[in-house]
């Protein structure tokens with residue numbers, strides 16, 4: 001069986017099918033799919049990494065369709081931003097993340113961050129308040145537009161693979177991004193040349209442990225191609241050319257099962 005961007009060294013020999021879906025789950029958005037809805041998740045018996053297998057294409061998910069089906073228009077983005085931004089620390093995944101990162105950096109001064117897949121800009125907005133020099137990359141041009149125009153944060157509508165700069169960053173973040181790409185190690189590798197020698201990569205991904213709560217959890221949504229384990233985080237980090245400084249399982253205030261990790265250059 002051929003699955004997305006194989007991480008582990010078992011070469012897909014030791015996989016167990018854990019969940020399958022023969023029709024669209026009720027709460028899932030109605031994406032245009034060219035074939036019959038069929039997908040499944042397979043788990044590696046050695047490292048516990050979970051791979052998704054889709055029997056249809058999800059190609060245009062980040063184009064206009066996705067935008068319209070998710071937030072309708074720019075006012076929808078504003079509303080969503082204001083809602084998330086107003087959440088108190090105890091209810092905010094984002095504010096806890098920002099706290100975690102700033103503790104790690106021990107509130108050093110004059111730091112720069114590049115956020116890959118910056119979405120509606122909620123993370124960079126909070127980092128800016130903590131005096132970080134903020135830039136982002138976002139595949140959806142309307143999210144990028146929103147960040148530039150309304151948040152005054154420089155976000156380029158570009159893939160990391162096509163990004164060019166002479167700058168080096170103290171921090172490059174991938175917040176709930178790597179699970180969306182077929183080959184997360186390849187994407188992570190691209191960050192290396194933009195990172196200072198003593199810089200840090202911060203990643204957040206869904207934790208495969210959530211499988212005990214059943215197949216209809218958001219972590220098993222259609223656009224998640226990977227769910228991770230502590231072991232597969234370490235494999236990912238090594239494959240991309242980094243050392244894992246710290247990797248931890250948490251339950252976000254929103255209830256999401258998450259693993260976060262700090263990586264450094266070897």
Ligand SMILES: [Zn+2]
Pocket residue numbers: 007008009010044045046047048049
């Ligand atoms: Zn494995």
